Amino acid sequence: MERNLSFNLHVLTARLDRSADRILRAEYNVSYSRFLALTLVGELGASTQRALADHLGVTEPSVSRMTAVLAADGLLDVQPDPGGGRRRRLSLTDKGKQLVASVQHGFEERLAALVTHSGVPYDEYAKHTAQLLATFDHVEREGAK
Numbered sequence: 001m002e003r004n005l006s007f008n009l010h011v012l013t014a015r016l017d018r019s020a021d022r023i024l025r026a027e028y029n030v031s032y033s034r035f036l037a038l039t040l041v042g043e044l045g046a047s048t049q050r051a052l053a054d055h056l057g058v059t060e061p062s063v064s065r066m067t068a069v070l071a072a073d074g075l076l077d078v079q080p081d082p083g084g085g086r087r088r089r090l091s092l093t094d095k096g097k098q099l100v101a102s103v104q105h106g107f108e109e110r111l112a113a114l115v116t117h118s119g120v121p122y123d124e125y126a127k128h129t130a131q132l133l134a135t136f137d138h139v140e141r142e143g144a145k
Contacts, residue, residue: 041090049088
């Protein structure tokens with residue numbers, strides 16, 4: 001019996017996440033969740049721990065622990081917010097920027113090879129993925145209004 005599309009999507013996402021985590025731990029000594037945090041900080045610019053927690057869907061204490069580890073590893077700069085209070089501003093260090101760029105490039109090459117090996121033209125996959133992401137962005141913006 002063929003699985004439904006929703007189930008297949010769940011399985012594909014879980015397998016991609018596990019594969020990414022395995023590669024990141026083995027080759028870069030960083031977990032997938034920490035790499036995702038670094039990527040989001042890079043995409044968001046100098047962000048706050050609260051914004052990062054919101055994007056990751058985790059608690060601020062969880063992000064605080066994660067950012068402490070990333071800062072200790074020299075990948076993330078954590079500074080008090082100039083506005084005062086207990087807020088912390090986040091930005092990638094040069095080492096963090098290099099790690100994110102290196103991993104993204106390597107993952108892009110691996111994904112392109114995997115997609116091509118599956119018989120799906122990579123340019124079509126990339127086009128459809130971009131369309132899906134743009135739709136998600138639009139729906140999320142509309143939902144926030």
